[in-house]
Amino acid sequence: MRASLLQIDVNEGESVESRRVRVASLVREQAGAADLVVLPELWTTGAFAYEEFGSEAEPLEGPTYEAMAKAASDAGVWLHAGSIPERDPEGPLYNTSLVFSPSGDLAAAYRKIHRFGFDKGEAVLMGAGEELVTVRLPKTVLGVATCYDLRFPELFRGLVDAGAETLVLPAGWPERRRAHWTLLAQARAVENQAFVLACGTAGTHAGVPQAGHSIVVDPWGEVLAQAGAGEQVLTVEFDPAKVAATRDQFPALKDRVLGLAAPRR
DSSP states (O other), X not given: OEEEEEEOBOOTTSOXXXXXXXXXXXXXXXXXXXXXXXXXXXXXXXXXXXXXXXXXXBOTTSXXXXXXXXXXXXXXXXXXXEEEEEEOTTSOEEEEEEEEOTTSOEEEEEEOSSOSSTTSTHHHHBOOOOOOEEEEOSXXXXXXXXXXXXXXXXXXXXXXXXXXXXXXXXXXXXXXXHHHHHHXXXXXXXHHTSEEEEEOOBSEETTEEBOOOOEEEOXXXXXXXXXXXXXXXXXXXXXXXXXXXXXXHSOGGGGOOOOSSOOOO
């Protein structure tokens, strides 16, 4: 199976519509080169451009949805289209990821559960998602998470319990914490015996330099490929069957004692 992670430059000065057109073209260029294409978190606005979330928020089936659905169909690929600031007509904003099938149909939408910012930014401007999301592809099952979720291992345990074999994570991760990005991506792969495909943004927005360095990690924690700092396409071939083989060879997951259930009082 081949995956292409599109590490998009989110430097200021490019309009949302211009970037949307450019990214759709990049997706189409992956036709025949990848089975799965992954975009970063909030690539239309920039994950730290808090002041733009409200003005650039879209309904779920808005212009980015339409552009990415068509790009997926044109390229004939599974497309994790990163995330958008979603405006729910009956609720708050959400940081929502969209996954499209090769026919351009929406396969899944995931509202980010863990919001970054503590007492500001995303944490106060956006609502929290409540549901874990997996997507069954012909050769693997994707577990969907977003950026700050990477710091919460219990979410990924839940995804594994739901059948996930390949953990896909779009992000807008800051350069100043890049070491955590690599460390946590490898940790989530090792502890869950799963592939991790983590796609970040490049450039600088809202004064925050982005880490880039999108990464693909195998179930043993080996880095199969990692991008540099700038905009680039990171394409890697991996064997989804390695997940089952790893879990059979080293069946650590079978020795789990503590689950996700709340403790008795």
